[in-house]
Amino acid sequence: MLEFLRTRxxxxxxxxxxDTLMRSAVAPSQQLLKVAAAEVRDRPQFHLLGNQQLAVALVLHEVEISRAADRKRVVIVTGGPGSxxxxxxxxxxxxxxxxxRTVL
Structure with missing residues (x-):
């Protein structure tokens, strides 16, 4: 999968x-994103544990680096089933x- 993504x-x-994905006219509404964000934040089954918290922090850090540099970055999160x-x-x-932020 990693090699497939590198080729594209x-x-x-x-x-x-x-670029095509980022310029897509198809995007979720801001209201939907607010509801989804609240749902994820408030549901106990979505609480992050250990390495999951680390992965989220690392991705958020990469997003900020990317924004500051005005460059796109790809971050791939891997793990087995149920991880x-x-x-x-x-x-x-x-x-x-x-x-x-724009999320797709």
Whole structure:
């Protein structure tokens, strides 16, 4: 999967998949994102544990580095079944939406 993504998101002129995604007219409404963010924050089954908290913190850090440098970055969260990748993604969705970032 990592190699597949590298072939489509590499920093080269012919690799525009990331740009196409970011310019997409299809996006969730801000109201939906606010509700989703509150739902993720307030549900106990979405509480992060140990390495999940670390992963969220690292991704948020990468987002801020990317914004400051005005460059795109790809962060891949890996782990086996049940390791919490979906909870990490939902937590990031909620936190980034609360911060007013574009999330897809």
């Amino acid at each position: 998101l590499a920093p080269a002129p012919e690799h525009t998949a990331g 919490g990748k979906s909870v990490i993604a939902l937590s990031l969705l909620g936190e980034l939406a609360r911060r007013g």
